[in-house]
Amino acid sequence: MKADGLLLPAELSRELVRVARAALPQEACGLLLGVDGRVRAIHPARNRAGAEGGRRFELHPVDLMRAEERARERGWSLLAVYHSHPEAPAVPSRSDLEGALPGCLQLILSLRGGRPTDLRLWRYAGGRAVRVELAECSGV
Ligand SMILES: [Zn+2]
Incomplete structure (x- = not known):
């Protein structure tokens, strides 16, 4: 695996789909916690952009703080921010780039019609997004 990629256990990938479905029609958002590029937990956050936010998300600061605490307690770190795109491709929007x-x-x-269609990992740098390797594995 490349140094900047992530390893996502299949069980957590399914959990991600569940939380994204539960948030519909809004975008779901949260943090991926783990160590050495391997995701250990999904930490959902409230989307502060709210229902009127439309196609965007904003991590609730209290939930972000809780995620940081949880990671610290277990010796993990915040590996990535996740969010869902209902009925849109897994490509960063303008507001994703601006808020990154x-x-x-x-x-x-x-997600399309509530079904997961694509999962992509991105790194934002210099105002643009570069796709990064995401590998799925079994076990947690
Ligand atoms: Zn987005």
């Missing part, structure tokens, strides 16, 4: 932390990994799950 430089160098931060972003995982985007695309």
Whole structure:
């Protein structure tokens, strides 16, 4: 695996789909926690953009803080931010690019009619997104 890629256990990939479906028609968002590029937990966050936010997301700051605490307690770190794109491709939108932390990994799950169609990992740097390797594995 490339140094900047992520390894996502299949069980957590399914959990991600569940939380994304539960948030419909809004975008789901949250954090991926883990260590050494391997995701250990999905930490859902409230989307502060709300129902009126349309096609965008904003991590609730309290949930972000809780994710950081949970990671610290277990010796993990925040590996990436995830969010879903209901009825849109797993490609960063303009607001995703504008709101991104430089160098931060972003995982985007695309859903069509409530079914997952694509899962892509991106790194934002210098105002653009570069696709990064995402590998799925079995076990957690
Ligand atoms: Zn987006």
